[in-house]
Amino acid sequence: MAKQKYFISCKDYLVSGEEFDLFWSTEYEILETKPVPRNLPFYYSSDNYISHTDSKSDFTEKLYQRVKTFMLSKKLGWIKNYKTSGKLLDVGAGTGDFLIEAKKHAFDIYGVEPNETARGVALHKDVVLEKSFEELKDLKFDVISMWHVLEHVADQEKEITSLYNLLEEDGVLVVAVPNFRSYDADYYKEYWAAYDVPRHLYHFSQNGIAEIFSKFNFELVEKRPLIFDSYYVSLLSEKHKAASWKYLKAFYRGWMSNFKARSSSEYSSLVYFFKKREKGL
Template sequence: MAKQKYFISCKDYLVSGEEFDLFWNDKYEILETKPIPLKLPFYYSSDHYISHTDSKSTLTEKLYQRVKNFMLNKKLDWIYNYKTTGKLLDVGAGTGDFLIEAKNRSFDVYGVEPNEKARGVALHKDVILEKEFKDLKELKFDVITLWHVLEHIPDQEEELKALYNLLADDGILVVAVPNFKSYDANYYKDYWAAYDVPRHLYHYSQKGITDFFYDHNFELVEKRPLIFDSYYVSLLSEKHKTGSSNYLKAFYTGLKSNIKARSSSEYSSLVYFFKKEKI
């Protein structure tokens, strides 16, 4: 077992108000949330958990949905650099919007989403999502995507084994996660919304995720920044820190984070493109 040391304590601002500790895993330069709650679904039981709804009731939610819709096409443009057709699996598919757009762009689409509420919203859009990997049986996928999903999964080792087995030999695995070495993370510290404990169980640096995937037979082929994430995360972080959304301050912090990342590459969130290494 890798040696761990205390890094920071963060509060669950969404559901419980509880405090959780983050520990540094020196082997992979990854932070781990401790303890992992036994009843994780409880911590998703909020009408304000936006990835499980299509809510547009607040200005923040309206901004989120607008950016999400813009990014659907951008994400598929990136994938088109590798694959333009074939079977696509979205893990943690939420309410199904990415799969709808992927289907419109000629992919044969599948999705996995453990949250019953989100699956119900997707079903109203005629998107059928499976609850678990085992429901996919013996399928092989040309593209597998995890958009801000990996950090939620308790058993990372088993997840990567499952992804390896599901991905076609010439397939591409696309993983988006927050970056705890970004400027906005360092600025907001324990108020940084992308720590999102205890829903986010693991927190990655660029080196950490690259090394971790390499040790599980995936080779990094490309990285891309998610530049809008710094603004949205800063908006939520401002509310954690001050009790107010403070849109101008959040925009300034998000902009500063992106400007600094031009030279450091430490964007608030990044998308990683992996291919399989033969075992």
């Protein structure tokens, strides 16, 4: 096997303060975090890991929750261009807010969330989440969504195979991930918050996403930018740098990232819409 090429080293700013290296994949245009810790759940054990809570204790968390609420209906609007009802599975459902919104739009909702704390928060909202795909293996879904989840998955190929098997033949798969080819990633380099090592095990480019899903018989049919992500990621990145005037600087860098992406298409995060391709084609 060819030796992997080194890309950059990053620090875990959330839990451990440890350094991790990113290497180019030998097969796809993606980056891989090395080493992968054996006790990976430990690196999620922080009250500041916001996708597992509904915390609004400071300005950044309030901003995150406000934008998340705004984007829920926007995301459902995108999905309804393909499906207006049916079974919807949210993988990595966090605290269940997207599923609550989907239920309002006439979808039958299902969710998978491995984190016990997040499942508990969702249950208080009357959203029951499964721990793994195993509880759902006899079902088929019209829509499967993964909002900033794929980068956390250790076995990418097994996960994508499971998604293919769970999706109806005419269903749609929706995957949102950060884009390390974006302007804000290039500007902040090792401080870029969306590297989020070691919780993010993989880091994607647009070509990389298309390559890996094509191998598993998915056809990319549409891409959409998540324009607010550049501002939020820039703010966290400025915090990593311990910068002064961080809010002003973050707003400027977030705006600049979106401005440059208007011509390059390299937004900070993108949503990819896939359809199943018949095997063998």
